[in-house]
Amino acid sequence: MTACVIEPAAGDAEGATGAGCVITVDGGYGARLARNGDAWFPERWSLGGPEAYVVPLPGGQPEEAGTEVQPLADGRVLIHRRVEERHLFSLLYPTGPGTGEVQLGAVECPELTLLPPSPCGKRVFALAAGAGSTSVWQVAGGSFGPERLAEVPGRCAGGVWLDPAGQLLAVDRELGGRVKAVVVDLGRDGSVTPLLQIAEDSDDRLLLADPDSGLLLIRSDAPGELRLGWGVLGSTLPVRFPESLRLPGCSVTPFAVQPGQVLLPESCAVALRVEGAFGSWVGTWRAADRRMRQVVAPEGWLTGSGWWSAEGVLGLPYSTEGEPCGVARVRAWEGTEVPRAVTTPRPVPLQQAPLDKLVTK
Structure with a gap:
């Protein structure tokens, strides 16, 4: 399964009950910061069985609203707390009526943000952006606490994993007044190579990737304006910007890609968060269909959260007063062929192409 999370914007209906849910790549667990009155506390969602259920993980005192959490594949939850310029990391786990906590250490820096869950589910990484460079840290899963793995010139944000091993990390780097996605190879001393070079004067960000098919969003x-497009990892063909990914008056952001479609990027289903004047809802799209299907989000949707199964079923977690932990499932297409082999193409920069060939229907 492939999953991602986008934090809710101010005013989202789900913001009354808690923040968006971070989900492991295999779809087994989720974690979020939930709200009880004015107090915030972490909770773990178990998603791998026939029915989802929630396990509260409260500490000795309420958490700050900006605290980050991330589930691991073994069911533990990493928590990132900030005290001035000290970023503290611990692993939380249920212990009968209470919450166990293993402290992992701290990183001192002005700014640090967790990266999306790694494909292996055993390690957690973070970006620490400074004035002239950005550090990539492994904050969980190592032997000696937080470890700095790479230093990237420029200010980096985002973060997308490009391979099943969790060694190739794409980040959006701001350097020289432009933003370009680059690849940081954590298995080769943090070497940096270009990924997106659509035009010399364009800002090109990578939002999501699927290692099985090579699909990039x-x-x-x-x-000439900010557009959502798609390309293929390892391909020299230009990025396409289809009209089917453009909804006038709405913002459209991908949050999950269907896995298992080996070397079939046009068959990969993509889930999108659509925001308009009347709230948020869900879009499903794949390049082969050349149109977007729009789906009403379940009440209490943890906005921007969800995951695909290889069979093309989209899981949308939600929380309401009557049902604090639920998953709505949407089958976008029937009869999806699911190859099981896995390949890992090496990133090749997507080259510049005439703009009249970039915009497609």
């Missing part, structure tokens, strides 16, 4: 202003 991209946002760029190369067509």
